[in-house]
Amino acid sequence: MPVIVIIEDDPPIRRFLRTSLRTQDFAICEAATGKQGIIEAEVRKPDLVILDLGLPDMDGVEVINAIRAWSTVPIIILSARSNEENKIQALDAGADDYLTKPFGFGELLARIRVALRHSAQSGALTNSEVFNSGELTIDLHNRVVTVADKEIHLTPIQYRLLTVLIKYPGKVLTHQQILKEVWGPSYQENAHYLRIYMSQLRQKLEADPTQPKYLLTESGVGYRFKA
């Protein structure tokens, strides 16, 4: 039974998470403060952490840093709306995904599943020669990308961008994280490069670039490859 640590100061939300997650066969540990949460995460060795960014005792990003010091456990953050700055900080610090309050249970469950799968898969991608998602196929060994069996020609940067995204399918990647991996640390400020290459990539891979199936935009935060 997967163990989930919930770090959240609001009792009703904790109750809602506890009640609903138990029905899905998760073992739940709760913490009302950041400090307690760090201890729980250390002691219980959870499979996933759900962290509220607005904690009374410490900043959510500090909690992430503390956990990330010794663990790669997936972390899903909960944040208030229109606080992109905070979300990006948390994601850059190593959080895997985020949910904006208020959220539905279905949404939460989907994110938890993706995160758990991703953590089980991590490191597996390098061994797999061919990545497959819907009509999209990427032969990593031969560097061939096809959509519905039609080969798509990509420039080196477009290809590198695509491989960075499929490395963490379903995970939100911030602009910074992608820029760093594709262009290197000195291009961190040039988010518009990324956007333009993303558009080019969509033009080539998506049937309707305005209603993308694979390359999703996380408004104001970054991108996600929809697995």
Added chain:
Amino acid sequence: MNNERPDPDELLARVERNQAKGKRGRLKIFFGAAAGVGKTFAMLQAAHERRAENLDVVVGLAETHGRKETESLLDGFEIIPTRKINYKGKLLEEFDLDAALKRRPSIIVVDELAHSNISGARHPKRWQDIQELLDAGIDVYTAVNVQHLESLNDAIDQISGIKVRETVPDTVFEQADEIELIDLPPDELLLRLKEGKIYLPQQAQNAILNFFQKGNLIALRELALRQTANRVDAQMLDYREDNAIENVWQVSERILVCIGPNGLAERLVRAGKRLATSLRANWFVAYVETPQLQRLSSVKRDAVLRVLRLAEQLGAETVTLSAPDMSEAIIKFSRERNINKIVLGKPSRRGWKRWILGSVVDVLISRAHNINIYLLGSPKNQAEDDLKIASTLKTRTLPGLKQQIPARIRKRYLGYLWASVVTGVSTLVAWLLFNNLELANLVMVYLLGVVFVATRFGRGPSVLASILGVSLFDLLFVQPYFSFSVQDSEYLLTLIGMLIVGLVISNLMANVRSQAKVASVRERRAAVLYAMSRDLASSQTEEEIVRIAVKHMHSEFGSRNVILLPDAIGRIVYPNQDRISESYHGADLSVAQWVFEHNEAAGQGTHTLPGAEAVYFPVHDGNKVLGVLTLLPANLRRIFLPEQQKLLETLLRQTAQALTRIRVSEQAKSTQMQIEAERLRNALLSAISHDLRTPLATIVGSASTLLEDKGQLQPEDKSDLNRAILEEAVRMSNLINNILDMARLDAGVIKLNKQWHPVEEIIGTVLTGLQKHLHGRKVKVNLPSGMPLIFADSVLIEQVLVNLLENALRYTPPETTIDIHVEQLPSEVKIAIADQGPGLPKGRENHLFEKFYQARSEGPQSGVGLGLAICRAIIEAHGGIINARNKPEGGAIFTFSLPNDQPPPVLIEG
């Protein structure tokens, strides 16, 4: 007029007077007939009594003149130290007004009401210091002798032969709340003098000894007693009026004193004052400036000005009338102001001159029927001796009013020269025509010359031309030639006729000329006023008004000016706007502050701080003082001449009115904004109360049903209720988001995070996010090729699109398509969202973007009506435009544009 009951205006004025008195300090004057009667002594005794009543009494100044009894009375009093002023190397002591105002006792003793301060003090006179103390609400005890009263000045002069220089305006005496007469019979006074008990300044020993003649003392005592009795009488009347004891309501008297530019003027004013006081009447002093009088020398005009000032000090309302006919102007003014008594000097023209040329007095007597006329006789030689008086007056003219205009004198001499030349030319022409023309026609040649001289050079030269012409004509053309004698008596008639015609022409032309001059002066003044009012009318800010006023005053008075306005706490400060060349930088802010608080002019040429470099005028709009005009005059005369003074006043009033207008409109604007804010608040409240309560009712109701269920509910009922809870909660959440967004946009909290974004990506994000709401609705996206980029905050623009799409989804039938058009223009990107629904309500397209506006009120689709307002706020923050209209083929179209004023970024790899 009604004799039965008090005039309401009069009663109102009395109430106001009493109220003003309540705030003001009370003035008590210890009044005596001569020095040595014991005023200071009595005053200090009274002060002691007040102190015994536990009142805060201090001595500001007491002249004991070394008298022991008086000095002993000073014991126990707090004495305000005098101010030491260095005057021409000597250290002089002066009453310290500021220290007294700062100390703020309830009663202060300040001796010698008539004292003149050393130059350098705030006011030239001590009575002005005392006025300020009273204004500050401090009671004052002071002392004065009868000879110092302004209106008695000439009477004293006649009695004692001594001209008293230090005078106090009668108004000060009349406004005193209490007068205590300190009386001592002349014999006792003389005895005290002999005993050396009366202090006399050494240098004036003889003069003062002359003054202390028994006869003089009796006369002075009588004056003092009478003055006091008049006052008691006035008080009695006041009391009766206040208490409406009897039907003693008098028809209010209105006296007009007419003065001319002669030595009688001052006496007329004093006589008018005495008459006005005894009749308790309003009085006016008028000076009629006819074209002839405008030709007077500046010395004489200054003298008139000074007399008018004196009249103002004595409480009269003064007026300068500009008219061609003196009696006409007086009668007109009398009718306008309901004058029933006129005081004027005896006619100066006598005998045949008066008979031929008439006299103002005669005209007035014959035409003003219901007006009593008082004539004041002039002492012998006085009326005729204008020149001598003018020269004595000259020594007392206003400071700064001493410039002469030599150019005018030179021009006059030139005129006489021209008169001679023209007559010579006329003679030459007549000589050439002598043989061909009748003698009578030759006269015309001369008259032509006279007309020419009169039009160009005025009366004097043309009179010369007439006389010269007649003489030359007689000498050269009338037999016997080269002799002034006339052979034929017929020619005598010609000569006399010629002379008379010449003189009449001179006179007429001179009048025409001066009237033309007056007209041109008036025209210029009107032009100045027009120009300024035109500029002021188009001004929008206080700074602009100040700049306009400063410029116009400069062009009119040649002065450098500045208009100082108070700051938020009523302190006069220098404006922090750009200086212009006409502005004055050296204003003394403390003087300006005084003017602002007292609503009186100060500085050079006035009675307050005449030592200041500049003149300070209050800018007054009729209700309150708005600021202070400080003006560094190029020439004081240009400011203090009556007509100029009037012009300045008008300019100031216009400025004040413009300032008031701006302030009122600003106030109206802020009121409008407050009303708008209030309206919004109400709309918000009602919207929130409705739109939050409705979903809450569903949520509470559904949740409680579920909770209290004991197995009666079917599974589908439960899921219905659950769905209802979810949907309503989501609706509430959206609503709260909208309200929060609007609040943050309004508060300006949101900082735009503008970056380059492909439009396609933004639309893609929005459509992905809205997938659930679309319920399979068709959305057609029309993107131009070439991947348009916009420089914007993507999160906010996405919200605009979400709101517009949700709007379209909400108001259009489910089977219709929604179109998104993107158009790239050189300087902007246009995004349009078109639907095929019923369209927008006609004529209300622009209201859609107002807060809390709903196309259709309260229905199943109701929201708070903030969605479109948020769109507009976001688009406007980006510098773009959003609008909505109906398409001709049906359906609504919302379009917004975002400017692309930055060059798009350059890519490193294609």
